Amino acid sequence: MRRFAADRAKKLVLSFQRSLYSQPPFSSCAAAAMSSNPLPVTVDTINAEVLKCEYAVRGEIVTHAQILYCNFGNPQSLGQQPITFFREVLALCDHPSLLDRDETHALFSSDSIERAWQILDQIPDRATGAYSHCQGVKGLRDSIAAGIAARDGFHANADDLFLTDGASPAVHMMMQLLLRSEKDGILCPIPQYPLYSASITLHGGTLVPYYLNEATGWGLEISEVKKQLEAAQSKGIAVWALVVINPGNPTGQVLTEDNQREIVDFCKKEGLVLLADEVYQENVYVDNKKFNSFKKISRSMGYGEEDIALVSFQSISKGYHGECGKRGGCMEVCGFSADVREQIYKIATVNACSNISGQILAGLVMNPPKAGDESFESYSAERDGILSSLARRAKTLEDTFKSLEGVSCNKAEGAMYLFPRIDLPQKAIEAAAAVKTAPDAFYALRLLDATGIVVVPGSGFGQVPGTWHIRCTILPPEDKIPAIVTRLTAFHESFMAEFRE
Ligand code: DCS
Numbered sequence: 262m263r264r265f266a267a268d269r270a271k272k273l274v275l276s277f278q279r280s281l282y283s284q285p286p287f288s289s290c291a292a293a294a295m296s297s298n299p300l301p302v303t304v305d306t307i308n309a310e311v312l313k314c315e316y317a318v319r320g321e322i323v324t325h326a327q328i329l330y331c332n333f334g335n336p337q338s339l340g341q342q343p344i345t346f347f348r349e350v351l352a353l354c355d356h357p358s359l360l361d362r363d364e365t366h367a368l369f370s371s372d373s374i375e376r377a378w379q380i381l382d383q384i385p386d387r388a389t390g391a392y393s394h395c396q397g398v399k400g401l402r403d404s405i406a407a408g409i410a411a412r413d414g415f416h417a418n419a420d421d422l423f424l425t426d427g428a429s430p431a432v433h434m435m436m437q438l439l440l441r442s443e444k445d446g447i448l449c450p451i452p453q454y455p456l457y458s459a460s461i462t463l464h465g466g467t468l469v470p471y472y473l474n475e476a477t478g479w480g481l482e483i484s485e486v487k488k489q490l491e492a493a494q495s496k497g498i499a500v501w502a503l504v505v506i507n508p509g510n511p512t513g514q515v516l517t518e519d520n521q522r523e524i525v526d527f528c529k530k531e532g533l534v535l536l537a538d539e540v541y542q543e544n545v546y547v548d549n550k551k552f553n554s555f556k557k558i559s560r561s562m563g564y565g566e567e568d569i570a571l572v573s574f575q576s577i578s579k580g581y582h583g584e585c586g587k588r589g590g591c592m593e594v595c596g597f598s599a600d601v602r603e604q605i606y607k608i609a610t611v612n613a614c615s616n617i618s619g620q621i622l623a624g625l626v627m628n629p630p631k632a633g634d635e636s637f638e639s640y641s642a643e644r645d646g647i648l649s650s651l652a653r654r655a656k657t658l659e660d661t662f663k664s665l666e667g668v669s670c671n672k673a674e675g676a677m678y679l680f681p682r683i684d685l686p687q688k689a690i691e692a693a694a695a696v697k698t699a700p701d702a703f704y705a706l707r708l709l710d711a712t713g714i715v716v717v718p719g720s721g722f723g724q725v726p727g728t729w730h731i732r733c734t735i736l737p738p739e740d741k742i743p744a745i746v747t748r749l750t751a752f753h754e755s756f757m758a759e760f761r762e
Contacts, residue, residue, distance in 0.1 A: 341583050346639070445498070537571065
C-alpha cells in the first residue's frame with residue numbers, strides 16, 4: 262500500500278487549502294503590466310475570473326495520488342475497454358485504404374466495414390482530416406437526429422444539433438450566450454458537477470443555487486427552486502436558465518417522469534431556458550427508474566418549439582462506452598428564436614468544428630448495431646457486461662458506505678458516483694480547523710494518506726453548510742473493489758476511534 266510521507270501530506274493539505282480559500286488578488290494590474298518584468302503576464306495580471314473558478318474533480322489533492330482513483334469519471338483510465346464495434350468503425354474511417362484490402366474482411370466485422378463506408382460517404386471527399394460544417398457533418402447529424410427520434414418517439418431535427426468536443430464546450434457555449442454580467446444568473450443544483458460553477462464564473466455570471474433534498478434521495482423540489490429564483494430576482498439578478506443534471510452528478514439520482522413534468526412546467530411558466538445535462542442517459546442501474554429526455558417529456562406534454570427553450574447536453578464520455586479522451590458530444594437546441602439561433606451558430610463557427618473522430622463516435626453511440634447485424638451479439642454482450650458490472654460495483658460501494666458509523670449514502674440509481682454524507686465528530690472538525698482545512702477535505706486527505714484511495718471532498722460540489730460529504734466513483738475495476746472496501750472500512754473505523762468524543 263502506498264503511504265505518503267507526513268510532510269508531503271501536509272504540503273498537500275496546505276496547497277489544496279490555498280486553492281479552495283484563496284481570494285483573487287486585486288493588486289494593480291496596470292502597474293504589473295507596465296513593469297520591466299521579462300515575463301509580463303503574472304497571476305496578478307490575468308483574468309480574475311480564471312483565478313476565482315474552481316474545479317475540484319482534478320484539484321491538488323488528486324495530483325499526487327498513485328493508486329485507486331475514485332475521483333474522476335474517466336472509465337477507460339481505470340481499465341474499461343472500448344466497445345469493439347465503435348473502434349473498428351473509427352479505425353476504418355481514419356485509415357480508409359484499409360477498406361480496399363482483402364485482409365480487412367478477416368480482421369473487421371462486415372457491419373463495421375459497411376458502416377465505415379456509409380460514414381465516409383457522408384463526409385465530403387471522405388476527408389476525416391478536414392474541417393466539417395461547424396455544427397458537425399450533416400450526415401452524422403442526420404443519423405444522430407434519427408437516433409434521438411427513435412429514443413424519444415418524437416421528431417428530432419439535424420439543424421438543432423451542434424456536435425462538440427464533449428459536453429463541456431457545449432455548456433460553455435450556452436453560458437457565453439446567456440451571461441452578460443454578474444447581474445445575470447443561472448439556477449444550478451447544489452451539489453453540482455463543477456463544470457457549471459466554473460463556467461458561470463468564467464463567463465462572469467452569477468450561480469443561483471438550489472439545494473437538492475438529501476432526505477428524499479437528492480430530490481429536486483420545485484418549491485426550493487422557486488424560493489431561490491425569487492430570492493435572486495429580489496436582489497436584481499435576471500435569471501435566464503435552470504440547469505438539471507439527470508441522472509445526477511455527484512448525487513446519482515434519476516428523476517421521475519412526474520418530477521420532470523413539474524420542472525418543464527416551471528421553466529415554461531417562469532420563462533427559463535431548461536439546460537438539461539443528459540450525459541449519463543445510458544447509466545441507469547435500477548429497474549424502477551428509466552431515463553427520459555426532457556425533450557421527450559416536454560413534447561409528450563404537448564409543448565412545442567414556441568413553448569419552451571430547451572438544450573440537451575449529451576456526451577460520448579459516459580454511458581457504457583466511456584470514450585472521454587475522444588472528445589465527442591452533442592447539444593440539441595430547441596425553442597430559440599431565429600435571430601438567437603443565428604448567434605449560437607456564430608459561436609459555433611468561431612470554434613471551426615469539433616474533432617471528426619468524436620463526431621463519428623457521437624453518431625455511433627446513437628446508432629449502435631441492430632439485431633441481425635454481425636456485431637450485434639458481441640456489441641450487446643460488451644455493453645451489458647459493462648453496465649451490469651457498474652451496477653454491482655455501485656451496490657457494493659453503497660452497502661459499504663452505509664455500513665460505516667456516522668455515514669449515510671444515496672442509492673446510485675444512475676451516473677457513476679456515490680456521494681455519502683459523513684457526520685464527522687466535533688473533534689475531527691476541530692482538528693481540521695486547526696490545520697485550516699475544510700472537514701471533508703481533512704477526511705479525504707487522511708483517507709488518501711492511509712489507503713491511497715482518492716475521493717473528492719464534497720465542498721468541491723457544494724453542500725448544505727454544516728454537512729460533509731465525499732464523492733467516490735463506482736469505476737475502479739471489479740477486482741479492485743474488495744481492496745477498496747477493506748481499506749475504506751479499516752480507515753473509517755480508525756478515524757472515528759481517533760476522533761470519537
Ligand atoms: N456533465 C456532467 C454531469 C459530467 O459529469 C461531465 C463529466 C460533463 C458534463 C462533461 O463531460 P465531457 O465534456 O467529457 O462530455 N464528468 C466529470 C466528472 O464528474 N468526473 O470526471 C469528468
